[in-house]
Amino acid sequence: MLQENGLLQRMGTFQGSSMGWHGTPGVPSSHAVKKVIRLDVPVDKFPNYNFVGRLLGPRGNSLKRVEATTQCRVYIRGRGSVKDSVKEEKLRDKPGCEHLNEPLHVLVEAELPAEIINSRLDQAVAILEDLLKPVDESLDYYKKQQLKELAMINGTLREESPQMSPSMSPFNTTGMKRAKTGL
Incomplete structure (x- = not known):
């Protein structure tokens, strides 16, 4: 939604403002x-x-x-x-x-x-x-990136290690460890 000349415009075509960022004159x-x-x-x-x-x-x-x-x-x-x-x-x-x-x-x-x-x-x-x-979950790079991002947000992403540990999924090719679930 755009407020222009005091009117709230929701749809259609309208003329853009001749003022630049923060009200400075612009093109x-x-x-x-x-x-x-x-x-x-x-x-x-x-x-x-x-x-x-x-x-x-x-x-x-x-x-x-x-x-x-x-x-x-x-x-x-x-x-x-x-x-x-x-x-x-x-x-x-x-x-x-x-x-x-x-x-x-x-x-x-x-x-x-x-x-x-x-x-x-x-x-x-x-x-x-x-x-x-x-996409099949085992081949889904995008989902792996999302899970890695979520682990980073939650503070549960652990550093990658060169050898396989029991906490790593054998299906995870990125080396990202699974988050602790408390189970």
Whole structure:
């Protein structure tokens, strides 16, 4: 959403401001355009695959990186987009939550100058489509990176050792040790 001349603009085309960063005079920008693209998540073909977790990553960092890289906003919507299924059921018919009656999908939204919006949306869609292709867990480099990042966030990542220790998974080729679970 953009506030321009005191009016809140939500959709459509509008003239960019002629003021630069922090109100300094700048070069007038071209028209900014808002576009939204919908990507369906193939949960019907892969009902047990964790698409939402793969898209979000640890603490939502993977999705935040996609947004920062492409300057697009990404929204996960539809059935299964709320972590707590009981809460999702209660929200289903509430105003603003109508999307919960639809199949799981991703909305990619951008509000950018007309000359760059399509390339940024295409970049975001390409990344997201790649993440929406199920990969066998033993071959999933992206998930291994996400797990490593989560271990770093949680402070449970241990230094790699040259020899195999009992705490390492034989299926983990990166040498990353499993986090202690207390079991």
